[in-house]
Structures are given as C-alpha cells and as structure tokens.
Amino acid sequence: FRFRRRARRRRPLSRRPRRHLTHATPTTMVLSVLLSAAIAQNLPLPPLPYDYTSLEPHIDEATMRIHHMNHHQTYTDKLNGALAKLRADPEQKWLAKLGVDALLRRLDDISDEGIRKTVRNAGGGYVNHDVFFHSMSPTGGGTLEGDGLAGELVRTYGSVTRFKQAFTLAALEVFGSGWAWLVYDVREKGLRITSTSNQDTPAMQEGMVPLLALDVWEHAYYIKHQSRRKDYIEAFWEVVNWLEASKRLEAAVQLEDKPEL
Ligand SMILES: [Fe+2]
Known part of the structure; x- marks a missing residue:
C-alpha cells in the first residue's frame, strides 16, 4: 500500500524534469510503451492527397x-x-x-x-x-463520359451538365454553413443530390454513401472569393475529382447486397 500511495503522489509526466524521459530506464521504457499505446488510439489528421499549391489557380x-x-x-x-x-x-x-x-x-x-x-x-x-x-484533384475537372458514374448521372439528371447545374443550385441554397453532396442511396439504388447543415453528414444515415462533397462554409472560399460562393463553386468544377467519385460509386454498388445496410 505504501508503494501505491507514493506512486499516486508522483508528479504528472508532463511536469517531470526532462532528464527522467531521456534515460531509458525500465520505468521510462514502460511509460514510453504506454504513452505510445495511448497515442496510437488517437485518429491521425488524414493527409491531403496533393500539395497545398496543387489546386491553384482554382483553389488557392x-x-x-x-x-x-x-x-x-x-x-x-x-x-x-x-x-x-x-x-x-x-x-x-x-x-x-x-x-x-x-x-x-x-x-x-x-x-x-x-x-x-x-x-x-x-x-x-x-x-x-x-x-x-x-473530391478535388490537380488532374480533376474536364468532361465526364462513358458508363459508370457518367451513365448514372445521365440516367438520373438527363446529362452531366444538368447534374452540375442541380448540384450548383443545391450548394448555393445551403443557408449559412454546410455542405452539398452527391450520394449513392444503397437502398434506393440511385444517385441523389442533398445538403447538410453545419458538420452533419450523409454518413449519419445508413445506406447513404457520399460520392462528392462540396464544403460551402465561408472558411472554404472567403480568402479568395469573399462572399462570392458562386465563383467558388465554379472553381470547384475545374478541379472536381470525377475519378474518385466513380470509384466511390463502384464501391457503393458493391454494398447493395450487404444485409447490415
Ligand atoms: Fe471546411
């Protein structure tokens, strides 16, 4: 019991002199392992799949x-x-x-x-x-053609251009801070344009698989476009990652037969 009381009185690790952490005694080695385990449970910041400059001049x-x-x-x-x-x-x-x-x-x-x-x-x-x-890529934008996502967009919205118009309208109509989405509805087996407020996400609903996301919080465009959200949306189409959306659609279609959805 004496040992346990003494252990409780020890200063927190962050306040101990640094020399205790730099010598690899058995105690510090154990602490190091424990800390590593605790840190490992933390989720990392997902890396950006391109450089910060890569979407210039469209996204600064x-x-x-x-x-x-x-x-x-x-x-x-x-x-x-x-x-x-x-x-x-x-x-x-x-x-x-x-x-x-x-x-x-x-x-x-x-x-x-x-x-x-x-x-x-x-x-x-x-x-x-x-x-x-x-949803953005330095090699994004351009024309989307072929089967897969293009075919689904044409079936659902009449053409890719009409989809872009409908998505743009949904993004413009988000009041305040929020998001515009193209999602695949696993249960209905079809595409859907939707929007969410604040940081709500389609992933909160079972069977809704996001294919494209557009952040319309002002922090996403204010530095370059100030309040001109429409200009920002036009810039998004210049870098939109059709390939990623296509891959997400392929994966979502594979989920259709899974009973938990
Ligand atoms: Fe954001």
Whole structure:
C-alpha cells in the first residue's frame, strides 16, 4: 500500500524534469510503451492527397493550407478528445471502438450531451473534410463520359451538365454553413443530390454513401472569393475529382447486397 500511495503522489509526466524521459530506464521504457499505446488510439489528421499549391489557380494555397492544417486538424483533435472521454467511461467505451461513420449513426447511444455534441460536430467535420479534399484533384475537372458514374448521372439528371447545374443550385441554397453532396442511396439504388447543415453528414444515415462533397462554409472560399460562393463553386468544377467519385460509386454498388445496410 505504501508503494501505491507514493506512486499516486508522483508528479504528472508532463511536469517531470526532462532528464527522467531521456534515460531509458525500465520505468521510462514502460511509460514510453504506454504513452505510445495511448497515442496510437488517437485518429491521425488524414493527409491531403496533393500539395497545398496543387489546386491553384482554382483553389488557392492559403485556403488549402488553413483549411487542412487548422480546420481539419481542429476537428481531428476535438474528436480525439471526445473519443478519449468515451474510452474512460466503462459503460460507453464500446462506442469508441466503432468507426467514426458508425459512431455518427449511434449518436443517441452517447449518454453525455456534451460528448454527443462534440462527436456530431467534430466527427462530422472529420469525415466530411476527408471526402471533400478527395473530391478535388490537380488532374480533376474536364468532361465526364462513358458508363459508370457518367451513365448514372445521365440516367438520373438527363446529362452531366444538368447534374452540375442541380448540384450548383443545391450548394448555393445551403443557408449559412454546410455542405452539398452527391450520394449513392444503397437502398434506393440511385444517385441523389442533398445538403447538410453545419458538420452533419450523409454518413449519419445508413445506406447513404457520399460520392462528392462540396464544403460551402465561408472558411472554404472567403480568402479568395469573399462572399462570392458562386465563383467558388465554379472553381470547384475545374478541379472536381470525377475519378474518385466513380470509384466511390463502384464501391457503393458493391454494398447493395450487404444485409447490415
Ligand atoms: Fe471546411
């Protein structure tokens, strides 16, 4: 018991002199392993699939840098904070083991209102921005033709041009901060244009698979376009990643026969 009391009185690791951490004694080695395990449970900031300058001149470097390094990082950090709180609760830790998408579909199971709100906002921001950054590419834009996604868009909207017009309108009509989406509805087996407010995401609904995301929060375009959201949407079409959306559609179609959806 004496040993345990002494151990409790030790200063927190962050306040101990640095020399304790630089010598590889058995104790520090164990601590190091434990810390590594704790850090490993944290979700990383998803890497940007291209350089910050790569979408110039359509999407500017400053916007990309701040959007990814500040905004996406903040959503990541806040989500990790909420997940740590869930892990610390014996009755709630099972929720932290779900994937983020699955957790966003189980918000009602989170008993603490503050944690629930953080998971909804930061968890939504975490997944939304990853889809969004992959919805653009330095080799994007251009004309979409052929079967696959192009065929589905033509079947649903009459032409790719009409789809772009409908998507643009949906993005313009988002009031305040939010998102425009092209999703594949697994149950209805079809494409759908939708929008969400704040950081809500189609992934909150089972069977909704995002194919394209457009962030219409002002932080996504204000530096270059100020309040001209329409100009930003036109810039998005210059870099839209049709290839990624096509791959997501292929994967979504494969989900149709899975009973859990
Ligand atoms: Fe954003």
